[in-house]
Amino acid sequence: MDKDYTLDHAVFYTDPEGYEFTEEDNRIFNALEFDRYEQRVPMTPSEKRALRKWVAAGNSVSENPGSRYICSHGCEPPMDFLAVYRLDRELDKALKGKSKPEKERYLKEYFGYESLEEKLQKAEDQFRKLQRESYYLWMFISAQGLWEEAREFLEDNMDEPMLFEPDW
Secondary structure, X not given: OOOOOOOOHHHHHHOOOOOOOOHHHHXXXXXXXXXXXHHXXXXXXXHHHHHHHXXXXXXXXXXXXXXXXXXXOOOOOXXXXXXXXXXXXXXXXXXXXXXXXXXXXXXXXXXOOOOHHHHHHHHHHHHHHHHHHHHHHHHHXXXXXXXXXXXXXHHHHOOOOOOOOOOO
């Protein structure tokens, strides 16, 4: 790092919003940020080399380089360079030797992707379960001789929203 570099504070503080950072300002800031990050975050030698190369190319350690597998921009919490790098390495290792369909299946499972057919099947299964539950509740109510009271209660309350329904 250049020991002679200093930010021109007088110019900066006269108009901080309009101050144009130079390439040198950004380079020094990124190098300082890298030094602090390196002390704080444990890294393997290969991770450190990759991060150093990323910073030397003019990027910040907290910038997201973009993943080969996911759109990681705008995710919460934000993914920095090292998080994306580690995720891609993990997936590279897991996908090695797999065919294209196997890779697709693995990635869908890894990221929790469900097709429309899978979502519909889950909804149908939940609906069937609720139907069975409703049926057996009515069977129990009938067996207890409470059918008339239950029917009246339903007629009186059927149009009322349940707790936590949007209209409640």
